[in-house]
Amino acid sequence: MDLSESPKEQAFRQELRAWLKANHPGPEPEDFDAWVDYGRRWQRRLYDAGWCGLAWPKEYGGRGASLVEQLIFEEEMARARAPMLINLAGLTMAGPILIAHGTEEQRRRYLQPILSAEEIWCQGFSEPQAGSDLAALRTQAIRDGDTFVIGGQKVWTSFARYADWCMLLARTDTTVPKHKGITFFLVNMHSPGVTVRPLKQMNGDDDFNEVFFDDVRVPAANIVGGWNEGWSIAVSTLLYERTILTFARQLQSRSALRDALLLARQWQLAGVLVARDPIVRQRLAHAWIESEAMKYLSYRYLTQLLRGGRPGPQSSLEKLFWSEMYQRLLDGAVAMLGPYGQLAKGELRSPLAGRLQHLLLYSRGRTIAAGTSEIQRNTLAERVLGLPRGV
Ligand SMILES: Cc1cc2nc3c(=O)[nH]c(=O)nc-3n(C[C@H](O)[C@H](O)[C@H](O)COP(=O)(O)OP(=O)(O)OC[C@H]3O[C@@H](n4cnc5c(N)ncnc54)[C@H](O)[C@@H]3O)c2cc1C
Structure with missing residues (x-):
């Protein structure tokens, strides 16, 4: 580049x-x-x-x-x-x-x-029995004249509580192979029959939700890409999620690293500056090396896009490496604070107002969202390295 x-x-x-x-x-x-x-x-x-x-x-x-x-x-x-x-x-x-x-x-x-953020959106893909195997989704949409009647449940729907619209995947044909019977709908979250229940996360936030659809009526005009064509739209949605978003997030991890470095130069445990601890120094140096490697991985992938390529399975490489290095970075940063690392966001004596601990707890979800690490490895093995499918 x-x-x-x-x-x-x-x-x-x-x-x-x-x-x-x-x-x-x-x-x-x-x-x-x-x-x-x-x-x-x-x-x-x-x-x-x-x-x-x-x-x-x-x-x-x-x-x-x-x-x-x-x-x-x-x-x-x-x-x-x-x-x-x-x-x-x-x-x-x-x-x-x-x-x-x-x-x-x-x-x-x-x-x-x-x-303009007048209408907030959420992504209604995952279900209790359909996460990694998304095509197994069971939420159904049954045609009734010019509308579809939707019944089923989604889970882990970020921001559903505030959302006005949902990108919803629903099964519209049960007689064809599972990938071929899915349709992509735009669903108004204020429709009668939509119920949202927030889920509390371990970092105290509740931006996740369960969403229930009980006979929700959606006009046929709200289908994107055609009836039973939802799978290819879903795949391109996930590819978008893994490209620009990963680039933005690796920049956020660089900010977390800058915070950790700043703190290491100021924070003392038992009267000793933590930056003098050889283990802390090694972990920070390692985090910096990974962060630089991530930056150039992103640039390499973006170069391919700039040359006219489309987001492809290689985006799994960036997503996998970034989400795992981010956890290592935050693990190291919180560990260097000793017992103070346990203080949550908002606690009086928590360093940086508990920001690093809050990020660490949230970072656990990064290796799950937009495809787990295991799924990214499978994608890389099969679609980039050309290895046979796993058992
Ligand atoms: C922060 C965050 C935000 C999210 N936001 C949304 C959202 O807005 N909308 C939405 O629809 N979903 C969202 N999700 C859900 C996310 O997409 C799913 O959690 C994810 O796809 C994994 O599905 P699952 O939780 O059902 O786990 P499962 O698929 O049940 O997996 C459980 C475990 O089995 C492993 N596994 C499964 N299949 C295989 C396989 N074939 N080979 C090897 N290992 C396997 C997985 O890696 C995992 O470790 C979000 C999740 C998180 C963490």
Whole structure:
């Protein structure tokens, strides 16, 4: 990858950096509901200033920016420690999917409110018996004239509690092989028959949910990509999830590493600076090496995309390496705090307000979400290395 920037890209970076400096919304609220409101306002402000949906076509409210400008955006957001965009599922999955596979009417209806965060989206794929084996999903959609009637349950649906719309996969044909009988629907979360139950996570947040659909009526016009064509749409959704998102997340892990380094230079245990401990030094050095390796892995993959390639199974490599190195990094960072590492977010004496511990607990989910590590290894073995299928 050519890492030098064109004058246009440099100007883009400078303009964004100055804007973020002047418009950073300040510290994020501790309370999750308050954080969601804050996130909506923050995304709206970015949208009004033209910083949302950078790569989306201008006719749908985007900026028609290049992939490099998108990456500069992610880098500058991380540099400014700006809060993440709240409508992540809308921006990284629903939007790109509608641009690629939606009808013109769907694009006109849904894209702009995704950018402005007026309508928040969630991803209704996983079910209690269908996670890694997603095609085994059992939520059914039965045709009744111009509508479909949906019945079933989803689980681990991030942000469903706040979502206005859901990208839902449902079975529409039970007589064909399982991958071939699935349809991709846009479901209004305020429809009668939708029930959302939050799930408490080990870090105290409750952004996960169970979602129940009891005879929820969805117009046939809300199908994306055609009846029984949902599987290929689902696969491209997951590929989007594993590319730009992984790039953004490896930047977040670099911020966590910077925090850990800063703390190591200040934090003392039994009167000794932790940065003098040889084990701590080794772990931090190791984390830095992995972080650099991750950066160049991302650049290599992005170079392929810039040369016209499409997201493919190799994105499993970045997702796998990043999610595992992130856990190692945070494990090391929290361990170096000794007993103080056990203090949760918000505790009076917890270093960095408990941020590292909170991230460590959340990072456990990173090796599960968007495909577990075992599934990524299977994908790499079979689809990149060409090994025979496992038993
Ligand atoms: C932070 C987070 C956010 C999420 N957000 C969403 C969301 O918004 N929407 C959504 O739909 N889902 C979401 N999920 C769910 C996620 O996609 C699933 O948890 C994931 O696909 C794994 O499915 P499962 O939990 O059912 O585990 P299972 O598939 O039951 O797997 C259990 C274990 O068996 C292993 N395993 C399974 N099959 C194989 C195999 N063939 N070979 C080897 N090992 C195997 C797995 O690796 C795992 O260790 C989220 C999950 C997390 C952690």
